[in-house]
Every structure is written in C-alpha cells, then in structure tokens.
Amino acid sequence: MRKTDKVHTRQLRKGARGIGMAHCLMLLLSFVLLSCESIDCTLNNVVTCKYAFYSSSDGAAFTLADTLSITAEGTDSVLYNRGSKVKSVSLPMSYWQETDTLNFRFYNRETGLDATIAIYIKKSNTPHFESPDCPTTMFHELREVTYRGEQGLVDSVVIAHPSVNYASKENIKIYLHTAD
Amino acid sequence: MRQRRISRYICTLLISLLCLPAGAKEKQEVIPPAPLFCGVAVFADLTGPIMKAMGSKFNQMEVGARLNFRDHYFPLCELGIGESDREGLGNSNQFHTRAPYFRVGMDYNFNKKHNGNRFMGGLRYGFSAFRYDFSDAAFADPVWGMAGESLNLEGLRARTQWLEFSVGCETKLWSIVRLGWNLRYKARLHQSVSHYGEPYYTPGFGKNGSSAFGGTVNLIFDIGRTTKKHNKKDNENIRK
Numbered sequence: 001m002r003k004t005d006k007v008h009t010r011q012l013r014k015g016a017r018g019i020g021m022a023h024c025l026m027l028l029l030s031f032v033l034l035s036c037e038s039i040d041c042t043l044n045n046v047v048t049c050k051y052a053f054y055s056s057s058d059g060a061a062f063t064l065a066d067t068l069s070i071t072a073e074g075t076d077s078v079l080y081n082r083g084s085k086v087k088s089v090s091l092p093m094s095y096w097q098e099t100d101t102l103n104f105r106f107y108n109r110e111t112g113l114d115a116t117i118a119i120y121i122k123k124s125n126t127p128h129f130e131s132p133d134c135p136t137t138m139f140h141e142l143r144e145v146t147y148r149g150e151q152g153l154v155d156s157v158v159i160a161h162p163s164v165n166y167a168s169k170e171n172i173k174i175y176l177h178t179a180d
Numbered sequence: 181m182r183q184r185r186i187s188r189y190i191c192t193l194l195i196s197l198l199c200l201p202a203g204a205k206e207k208q209e210v211i212p213p214a215p216l217f218c219g220v221a222v223f224a225d226l227t228g229p230i231m232k233a234m235g236s237k238f239n240q241m242e243v244g245a246r247l248n249f250r251d252h253y254f255p256l257c258e259l260g261i262g263e264s265d266r267e268g269l270g271n272s273n274q275f276h277t278r279a280p281y282f283r284v285g286m287d288y289n290f291n292k293k294h295n296g297n298r299f300m301g302g303l304r305y306g307f308s309a310f311r312y313d314f315s316d317a318a319f320a321d322p323v324w325g326m327a328g329e330s331l332n333l334e335g336l337r338a339r340t341q342w343l344e345f346s347v348g349c350e351t352k353l354w355s356i357v358r359l360g361w362n363l364r365y366k367a368r369l370h371q372s373v374s375h376y377g378e379p380y381y382t383p384g385f386g387k388n389g390s391s392a393f394g395g396t397v398n399l400i401f402d403i404g405r406t407t408k409k410h411n412k413k414d415n416e417n418i419r420k
Contacts, residue, residue: 075324095321127331129314129377132268132275136316136331 041134042166048090049121049140049164049171056155056175063087066108073101073118093164095125095138104174106153117149119157121172128165140164145172152177214251214294221246221358223400228260238264238381242396246287251294254287254302262308262383272318279310281384283344296352300362304344311335312379336374340382343367350400358400366392 055062063085070080070091079091079102094100100123105116122144129136142162147154155175164171225242232239242260249255259282266275285304291297319331348362368390373379379388386392 072323077323079323092323094324094326096326097324127319127333127376129273129316131380132266132273132314133271134268134273135271136273136319138321 041130044166044168045130045135045137047092047137047139047165048168049093049142050088050090050168051172051174052088052160052170053086054173054175055178057178059175061087062176062178064106066106066111066113069105069107071103071105073103088170090168093121093123093125093138093140098122098124104149115150115153117147117154119172119174120144120146120148123164142171211293216249218248218251219402221248221400221402223360223398225260225396225398227395227397232263237266238262238386240281240384242384244283244398248402251298252289254289254300256283256285256287256302256304258283258304260384262310262381264381266380272316274315274317275312275380276314277310277312277379277381277383279308279383281306281308281310283307283384285344287346296358297349298351298360299349300347300360302344302346302348302362304346304364306342306344306366306384307340308383308385309337309339310379310383311337314377333374333376336376336379338371338373338379338382340371340385341369342385343369344394350398356402358402359398360400361397362395364394364396366394 053062053064054060064087065085068080068083068086068089069078070089071078072091072094074094074097080089083089091102100121102119102121103116104119105114107114121142123140123142126139126141127136128139140163142159142164145157145159147157153176155177157175158173159171160173161167161169161171163169222245223243225240228239228241232241240260240262242258244256244258246254246256259280261278261280263278264275267273283304283306285302287300287302289298289300291299314331314333314336316331320326344364344366346362346364348360350358350360352358366385368385371378371382371388382388386394
C-alpha cells in the first residue's frame with residue numbers, strides 16, 4: 001500500500017469514527033426528544049354553575065340581606081349553607097341527571113322571611129377530558145330554567161350563559177323583587 | 181535595463197495574481213454533476229422498534245421510499261403506524277390509539293461533493309385520520325354519586341395535518357446500505373377532534389399540541405438502476 005493510500009485510509013477511518021459518534025449521539029437525542037413529557041392540566045378544573053342575583057326593578061346586581069341555604073333533590077348534601085350578603089353562588093351540577101332541582105331557602109329572622117323556591121334546570125351532560133394525567137370532568141349545556149315557590153320573591157330566572165365549563169361566567173341570573 | 185526588468189517582474193506578478201482565482205475556479209468545477217436520476221432508496225426508522233421494546237408511552241413504526249435526482253433533490257413519502265397506550269399518573273384514566281399516518285415531502289442535499297455523505301434539509305406534509313379511546317373507571321359524581329357510571333368513550337374520531345421541517349445527515353456504511361438521522365420540528369396546521377376531548381397522542385406527530393419535536397434514525401437501502409455506477413463514482417471520488 002502506498003503512503004498516500006495509508007494516510008487516506010486513516011483519514012477515512014477517523015471520519016467514519018466521527019460520523020459513528022454523531023449517529024450514536026443523535027440516536028440518544030432522538031430518544032430524549034421523543035420521551036420528554038410534561039403534565040399540562042388546567043389549573044381551574046372545577047366545573048360549577050354560577051347563579052347571580054339581580055334586582056328586578058333596575059336590573060343591577062343585588063346583594064342578599066337574607067341568609068341563603070341551597071339543597072338539591074336527589075342528594076342529602078347541602079350545597080350552600082347559611083350564606084349571608086350573597087351576590088352570587090357557584091354550585092356543582094349532577095353528572096347524569098337531565099334535570100337538576102335546587103331548593104333555595106331565604107331566611108331572615110328580623111323580617112320573619114322564610115321562603116323556599118325550587119329551580120328546575122334542564123341540561124345536557126358531556127364528559128370532558130384534557131389528558132390521561134388530568135381529572136375527567138363533566139361539562140353541561142343549559143337548555144331551560146324554570147322556578148316554582150313563594151310568590152312575590154322571585155321575578156324571573158334566566159339563562160345568561162348556557163355553557164357550564166371551566167370558564168367561570170354567570171350562567172343563571174335570578175331576578176328578585178326588591179324594595180326600592 | 182534595470183527599469184525594464186522591474187516592469188517585467190511586476191507584469192508577471194499581476195498576470196499570475198489574475199490567473200490564480202481563475203485556476204482555483206477551474207479546480208472547483210472539476211466535480212462532475214450527478215446524473216438526473218440517481219436511483220431509488222427505501223428506508224426504515226430504527227427508533228420505533230427500540231422505543232416499543234423499551235415500553236415507551238407511544239411509538240411509531242415507519243418506512244419510506246424516496247427518489248434521488250442529481251444527488252440533491254429527494255422527493256419522498258413516508259408511511260407508518262403510530263400507537264399509544266397510556267395510563268394516567270395517579271388516576272384510573274386510560275388512553276389508547278393505533279392508526280396509520282402518511283407524509284410526503286422533499287429533502288435537499290447541501291453537500292456539493294458526491295462522496296457518500298449527505299447533509300439534508302427537508303420539508304414534509306403529514307396527515308393522519310384516526311380513532312382513539314378514553315376511559316375512566318373511577319368517574320363518579322362527587323355530589324349526587326349515582327352508581328356504576330364509569331366513563332368509557334370508544335372510537336372518537338380525529339384528523340390532524342401538520343408540516344415538518346427537518347435537518348439531518350446520512351452516510352454510506354457499506355455497499356447499498358446507508359445510515360442517516362434527522363431532527364424534526366413539527367407545526368400543526370389543522371386538527372379536528374371529538375367534543376369530549378383532544379387525543380393525548382397523534383400518530384406520526386407525537387404528543388398532541390400545536391407543535392412538537394421529533395427525530396428519526398433511518399437505515400437506508402439505495403436501490404435502482406444507476407446505483408451501482410454511482411457507487412463506483414462515489415468510491416472514485418473518495419479516493420481522489
């Protein structure tokens with residue numbers, strides 16, 4: 001073998017070794033890239049329906065002077081217990097029922113008020129997932145809201161935003177007869 | 181006499197200086213152009229089987245074919261099957277999908293010498309229409325608590341299109357066998373998913389998101405009518 005050939009072969013081997021090293025590094029980097037992972041769950045992952053109180057006379061937001069308690073039919077749980085100076089309240093919805101019935105009890109020792117109204121919420125339920133690592137939740141789409149109960153307390157109940165999801169918007173507006 | 185000699189030296193120097201770049205240019209142009217059609221190659225990605233053997237959360241088996249024009253232009257297509265079986269961390273959620281994906285695009289070889297090494301840059305368009313399953317065995321209403329309502333969503337449909345920008349290199353190992361790697365940045369163009377939720381993994385794209393990084397290590401086999409001739413030329417060029 002000539003001297004130049006030897007030098008050339010040595011250079012080729014050196015080059016091949018370098019390329020081999022580069023290939024190994026790239027193989028390693030590919031695995032790292034493909035196996036990198038982070039958990040991206042929504043921070044606000046609680047789905048609640050927000051009820052807000054308004055005055056029927058001027059349509060402005062209203063703060064209750066009474067004590068408010070809320071229970072739901074079909075469960076023994078008290079969803080909201082003896083809240084005072086309430087402007088709005090966020091409550092969970094049932095996962096599988098087509099209609100939720102909530103009993104709003106207004107109580108005031110000074111005025112002697114003790115009235116309960118039942119609000120019926122018709123809705124559709126859609127399971128929702130973000131990722132296998134995040135908790136699964138249920139989204140809802142409000143269809144119809146009606147009420148029954150004490151005359152002269154509630155003026156009307158309307159749907160403000162029908163989608164009940166992670167966005168904490170006012171979903172239902174309750175207009176109350178208020179003394180001006 | 182002396183002045184004439186000096187002027188002769190200056191003239192010779194100037195002429196030689198003018199000729200030097202021209203000579204160098206001629207030397208550069210000696211590299212003969214590759215034929216228009218240099219053959220066909222088929223390749224397979226080695227990372228998929230290795231990742232599957234290692235029990236990765238997702239893996240993709242991929243093969244492809246490409247044409248070689250002038251040893252610079254490589255129109256190609258890639259076909260693969262992506263698979264993911266993923267359990268949630270600390271919960272009972274499970275995600276599953278297994279579906280094919282396709283890519284078409286072109287690589288460009290930046291190496292001007294035909295010495296067997298290629299430095300590639302490329303662009304690909306990827307597409308996958310697939311179905312995925314999601315289940316949560318412990319999905320229960322925390323307030324009303326109605327029994328036995330575990331969540332089991334099967335056959336949810338999704339379609340994803342994306343672009344891939346790649347850089348990489350490859351080299352000849354032996355005869356028709358080559359080894360190459362590339363790194364890819366993937367940008368999602370469009371995705372339609374089920375209203376229940378997005379898939380955790382998109383076949384061919386990787387973990388679902390607006391963009392992703394990836395890479396392949398390809399074992400390449402040069403086949404086709406001009407391969408042998410070209411290999412001979414390659415060898416001659418290496419010796420030169």
